[in-house]
Amino acid sequence: MVRDTKFVTNGKGQVSQMLFAKRLEFLQTNVFADMDKAKAKALAAGRQLIDLSLGSSDLPAETHVVEAIVRSLQDRSTHGYLLFHGTEAFRLAAARWYEQKFAISVDPETEVLPLIGSQEGTAHLPLAIIDPGDFALLLDPGYPSHAGGVYLASGQIYPMPLRAENNFLPVFADIPGPVLAQARMMVLNYPHNPTSAIAPLSFFQEAVAFCQQHNLVLVHDFPYVDLVFEEAKSKEETQTGLAPSVLQADPDKTVSIEFFTLSKSYNMGGFRIGFAIGNAKLIRALRQVKAVVDFNQYRGILNGAIAALTGPQDAVKATVATFRHRRDVFIDALARIGWQVPTPKATMYVWAQLPPPWQQNSVEFCTRLVETTGVAASPGAGFGKFGEGYVRFALVHEPAVLKIAVQKIAEFL
Ligand SMILES: Cc1ncc(COP(=O)(O)O)c(C=O)c1O
Numbered sequence: 079m080v081r082d083t084k085f086v087t088n089g090k091g092q093v094s095q096m097l098f099a100k101r102l103e104f105l106q107t108n109v110f111a112d113m114d115k116a117k118a119k120a121l122a123a124g125r126q127l128i129d130l131s132l133g134s135s136d137l138p139a140e141t142h143v144v145e146a147i148v149r150s151l152q153d154r155s156t157h158g159y160l161l162f163h164g165t166e167a168f169r170l171a172a173a174r175w176y177e178q179k180f181a182i183s184v185d186p187e188t189e190v191l192p193l194i195g196s197q198e199g200t201a202h203l204p205l206a207i208i209d210p211g212d213f214a215l216l217l218d219p220g221y222p223s224h225a226g227g228v229y230l231a232s233g234q235i236y237p238m239p240l241r242a243e244n245n246f247l248p249v250f251a252d253i254p255g256p257v258l259a260q261a262r263m264m265v266l267n268y269p270h271n272p273t274s275a276i277a278p279l280s281f282f283q284e285a286v287a288f289c290q291q292h293n294l295v296l297v298h299d300f301p302y303v304d305l306v307f308e309e310a311k312s313k314e315e316t317q318t319g320l321a322p323s324v325l326q327a328d329p330d331k332t333v334s335i336e337f338f339t340l341s342k343s344y345n346m347g348g349f350r351i352g353f354a355i356g357n358a359k360l361i362r363a364l365r366q367v368k369a370v371v372d373f374n375q376y377r378g379i380l381n382g383a384i385a386a387l388t389g390p391q392d393a394v395k396a397t398v399a400t401f402r403h404r405r406d407v408f409i410d411a412l413a414r415i416g417w418q419v420p421t422p423k424a425t426m427y428v429w430a431q432l433p434p435p436w437q438q439n440s441v442e443f444c445t446r447l448v449e450t451t452g453v454a455a456s457p458g459a460g461f462g463k464f465g466e467g468y469v470r471f472a473l474v475h476e477p478a479v480l481k482i483a484v485q486k487i488a489e490f491l
Contacts, residue, residue, distance in 0.1 A: 109460035125452035150378030196352030201227035206363035208233035219465030246275035274422030282327035298324035411484035
């Protein structure tokens, strides 16, 4: 237990201490809290904020999706608690959506679980897998909530370094034996936030074999399944697409579970809806944990998600085209000011190596940048030790605004 330094006085003048769990210490994401303060400072100084720090799409959800939710809201039968059997239509829609994309059959009854956003699922899963002290193997840099979920389960993190020279893929052979002996799960995420790296099917095959050999659960967080910009070039890419599913490497679902969201492909981040597909035992275990916590997402939101997954998919293509265009504009504008950054093949992010004198100080770069120019970006260090030296820009504004942001960055540099 951590003793809070402040004393609390009750009505009778008695003094007591408030005690908090030690795990709370691990959940303090100081880097992003610092950025929040710097953004507030910039606003207070009258700067116009161009916020490229959050991966929250500025594009709206489709009209037919919103209409399905509106219809549900007006239907009073949707207003009560929703138990598992009530989510059947959604599970079926998710299973069919997956099957059409990846040609692997999915049992909607046992292999699909609706989630209140995919982050909810990846954060709860460690509670079903990790005992106190067990290791989870995570990507570093990586999505902060992956580590947060492990800390909630009182687990330990082994960060697998992602280096540019390895195409931001982890090297499994580098994981120390004693860590492996106590490891229970590995979390992957390609296309990757924050580096934008993609992984070929052969990498997932290697990961599946490794996890089978070491009795690890293989978790794949797959929010950017659709946000892929390039055409397939090699024979392998043509067969699997540029962003393969982990289940293509583990079609019998022996060790794997994959997490999807409607936040990115369907611009539904605020609606909080996602789902998991994978090994039936893992799905059941996660369902058990969730049963303690929630009664599923609101049925109206599930109906909106069904409309998104089963309706016309042209809007997904339009979203991809929008982010591709923004990527090109931003990368080109950076190149014009002398900042050469590799063109990302996927996601809504640009992962840029910091120029001198900022190479080892991404937090200071980002706080100073936002305070002096109003342009907010995410410091690489916020995604883990191996993210230091980089900055992540989220392309969540129109091209004209992105160009202004780059001008301001140029003045700052
Ligand atoms: C890797 C990763 N996982 C999960 C999420 C959150 O997804 P959701 O909105 O479904 O919780 C994000 C959002 O940026 C992400 O980048």
